[in-house]
Amino acid sequence: MDNINWELVDWSRAQFALTALYHWIFVPLTLGLSFIIAIMETIYYKTGDEKWLKIEKFWLKLFGINFAIGVATGIILEFEFGTNWSNYSWFVGDLFGAPLAIEGIMAFFLESTFMAVLFFGWNKVSKRAHLIAAWLVAIGSNLSALWILVANAWMQNPVGMEFNPDTMRNEMTDFFAVLFNPVAVNKFIHTITSAYTFSALFVIAVSSWLLLRNKNKLYAKYSMLVASIFGFLSILATIITGDGSAKQVAKYQPMKLAAMEGLYQGQKGAPLVAIGVLKDDNDPQPDKDIVGLEIPSMLSILAFNDPNVFVPGIKDLVHGNEEQGIRSYAERIESGKIAIDALAAYKKAKKEGNTEEAEKQLEIFKDHFKDFGYGYYYGKDPHTLIPPVALTFYSFHTMVILGTWFLILFVLVYFSLMNNTIERKKWLLRLAIISFPLGFIAQETGWITAEVGRQPWVIQDLMPAMVAVTKIETSGVMITFFLFFVTFTALLIAEIKIMTSAIKKGFNQ
Numbered sequence: 001m002d003n004i005n006w007e008l009v010d011w012s013r014a015q016f017a018l019t020a021l022y023h024w025i026f027v028p029l030t031l032g033l034s035f036i037i038a039i040m041e042t043i044y045y046k047t048g049d050e051k052w053l054k055i056e057k058f059w060l061k062l063f064g065i066n067f068a069i070g071v072a073t074g075i076i077l078e079f080e081f082g083t084n085w086s087n088y089s090w091f092v093g094d095l096f097g098a099p100l101a102i103e104g105i106m107a108f109f110l111e112s113t114f115m116a117v118l119f120f121g122w123n124k125v126s127k128r129a130h131l132i133a134a135w136l137v138a139i140g141s142n143l144s145a146l147w148i149l150v151a152n153a154w155m156q157n158p159v160g161m162e163f164n165p166d167t168m169r170n171e172m173t174d175f176f177a178v179l180f181n182p183v184a185v186n187k188f189i190h191t192i193t194s195a196y197t198f199s200a201l202f203v204i205a206v207s208s209w210l211l212l213r214n215k216n217k218l219y220a221k222y223s224m225l226v227a228s229i230f231g232f233l234s235i236l237a238t239i240i241t242g243d244g245s246a247k248q249v250a251k252y253q254p255m256k257l258a259a260m261e262g263l264y265q266g267q268k269g270a271p272l273v274a275i276g277v278l279k280d281d282n283d284p285q286p287d288k289d290i291v292g293l294e295i296p297s298m299l300s301i302l303a304f305n306d307p308n309v310f311v312p313g314i315k316d317l318v319h320g321n322e323e324q325g326i327r328s329y330a331e332r333i334e335s336g337k338i339a340i341d342a343l344a345a346y347k348k349a350k351k352e353g354n355t356e357e358a359e360k361q362l363e364i365f366k367d368h369f370k371d372f373g374y375g376y377y378y379g380k381d382p383h384t385l386i387p388p389v390a391l392t393f394y395s396f397h398t399m400v401i402l403g404t405w406f407l408i409l410f411v412l413v414y415f416s417l418m419n420n421t422i423e424r425k426k427w428l429l430r431l432a433i434i435s436f437p438l439g440f441i442a443q444e445t446g447w448i449t450a451e452v453g454r455q456p457w458v459i460q461d462l463m464p465a466m467v468a469v470t471k472i473e474t475s476g477v478m479i480t481f482f483l484f485f486v487t488f489t490a491l492l493i494a495e496i497k498i499m500t501s502a503i504k505k506g507f508n509q
Helices: 004-045 051-083 086-094 094-120 127-158 175-181 183-211 217-252 252-261 300-303 314-319 327-353 355-377 387-416 426-452 472-507
Strands: 161-164 168-173 273-280 290-295 456-461
Touching: 004 051, 004 127, 004 217, 004 426, 004 472, 051 086, 051 094, 051 217, 051 472, 086 094, 086 168, 086 456, 094 168, 094 290, 127 175, 127 183, 127 456, 161 290, 183 217, 183 387, 183 426, 183 472, 217 252, 217 314, 217 387, 252 314, 252 387, 273 387, 290 456, 314 327, 327 355, 355 387, 387 426
Parallel strands: none
Antiparallel strands: 161 168, 273 290
8 A cells, every 4th residue: 555656546536536527417418308308209199289399309409419418428437447447447347347338238229229210200200100219219318327327336335246366356146136236226216316307407497598588488388397297206206215325325335324424423313414514624533513403313214214223423433333333444454454465375375286275365365355445454544444524424415405495496386387477486487597507516416425425445345446546657647637627628618509509599490
């Protein structure tokens, strides 16, 4: 660990974070708009009402603009695994590659094939065939998200695999354990429904802008009606699966949960922070508390369905809690060091042909493998294993507060449409427009919570970021960071300009 190039690690992480955050600007619109468009085409197919065809074509154009620009960032993101994180790519073996390969072969193929029919099949295929193409594009887009999120969930909770000490790779032993990883199930549904929420906010914001300018009012209101119902159901599903995700975090990543709630001292009947601020920011061994509104026992209920259950805090996890059966990080570091040394001894004994010693060291390695990643912190301060608490805490609570507002907004918009008062409520239309960028903030803070909260792990408990990076020149990573920043920003500006131009034309195009 003393030979770790921390500057390289930090720049590699920054580059990946930059790419991922930019990529997720475009992806949610693709996921959600694809289904909104499919719903609109279904209404057109059932009713034969030409206004729905006009409405669908407008949103389809915006969908196409977003999809085309979003593909570029996704391709770069996958290449970065090989260029900047080759040690990680080798270590995960087929565990990470298999879902991504399936995504490319099955989901992306399905999506791209029927995309052509959706955009260019008007009057060339039957209405039914075109409707099927619309739904297959939506399904294909979301299947792409499924396999990527399965891969990400495995990093949070590595299951269905066995480490091969001869190849130094994790090999898949149970495909369905990986696919139906409880973290993956919740993560997939929570992520895509949050994307649907974001897309609904986009449709409502654009429609509100048109209403404020007295343009295409009928089409705008019908669009808002579909989006408000779609968005309301989506945010409900997001909230429900968010609760499920919190339970998975409590079970598999207790440090992340403690950081999300700023919980330093574990307790029975742990409170949930509804809104608050952290007292302390930088002390590695703080007696930190929250200033704000707390709901008694609610964290214990949400995490374990029991108001009296003990929820471990950061101090309990770092220093251990014998009463609660929690091992300290110092113990886990020692165990991880034993695993690393046993692996080295196994390789040496096998090379020398000492079968008995190799088998002995292999058994020691297997006994301590669950702590393998901690061994890289041998001789270091265990507090370095604490994630950035403030960033995780504020990101999580920002996401929750905004999600609550979106639920209220969809209800207000729906009933205003039903009462035919939406045009008179200028304040609501303006709030709807403002809520779209807030939706972007909610999306990004959700990912920050998920990824920053599990630091320093690339693979939970097995591989820290510092050993996952490729040994390349730091300057090269820095240069590409700024090149990507400029490129992605240019793409974003281009999308905004093209989108704005199309929106200004309204449905009359």
